């Protein structure tokens with residue numbers, strides 16, 4: 001009697017633990033190797049989140065979906081990787097949305113300056129209807145958008161002088177991302193904007209091919225720009241996201257179960273990355289101060305002047321991107337703000 005009862009309990013317990021062990025065992029999941037490329041180094045926010053994603057994916061798939069991560073643009077610049085994914089030569093990547101605007105112009109909305117006031121507003125728009133609709137547009141170009149990670153609010157560094165007014169940018173050769181709006185914005189502010197892949201940036205700064213660049217604090221720290229850029233100016237002029245992408249050619253060969261596990265791991269990586277990025281930003285600022293960077297913050301009055309200066313660029317691209325889309329964007333920001 002007792003033995004029978006124990007056996008039944010055991011059977012029940014085994015059944016339960018199988019269910020908990022995850023869908024992977026029962027589901028249609030084959031052993032696969034996924035190459036995941038990114039542009040920053042392994043010590044960056046991007047590097048940590050890539051490792052998290054790889055671990056998470058192994059966990060949820062019971063070790064079947066293995067991800068190999070390649071940092072420091074070892075698989076190519078953001079633009080090159082986008083092409084490799086579209087062609088089916090690489091499975092996954094994370095990169096900025098800015099160079100994606102060359103494929104799906106609507107991604108340019110995130111390059112419009114001085115839009116978001118806080119990370120919370122950015123999260124709401126990216127995870128809301130607008131951000132999700134934009135990702136769907138990628139499919140026609142051979143890409144599948146999974147989640148947005150935080151790159152963050154961008155600030156300027158340079159080797160010439162502190163930027164206290166737009167006029168201080170006169171004559172500064174400033175590297176920008178490969179994106180029309182970024183180019184327009186910085187030329188209008190008075191700089192000589194030079195589009196260039198991130199992978200070439202450190203050397204360009206070191207050899208003074210360019211005088212400055214703009215990126216979030218976390219990147220200025222992890223990429224060690226403080227070694228070659230004495231001046232940091234806090235402008236928070238634009239919030240740019242990163243997007244985790246898959247090759248559609250490859251994605252379509254996966255089973256629905258495999259796709260579900262990848263989406264699940266990607267969602268977990270988004271939550272991890274955003275938290276990590278926000279914590280790291282504060283720490284990175286201290287590191288930059290200790291490294292001896294001369295740091296200034298532009299006044300709210302000067303931000304208002306800069307905003308006014310670039311308004312023609314915003315107007316021009318509002319027409320090009322679609323006034324309805326830009327209105328939807330502003331409406332979603334307002335909603336998040338209230």
Ligand code: TF8
Nearest residue numbers: 039040078095096177198215
């Ligand atoms: C840039 C971006 C970079 C990313 C990264 C290389 O300045 O801010 O963070 O695109 O993937 O190019």
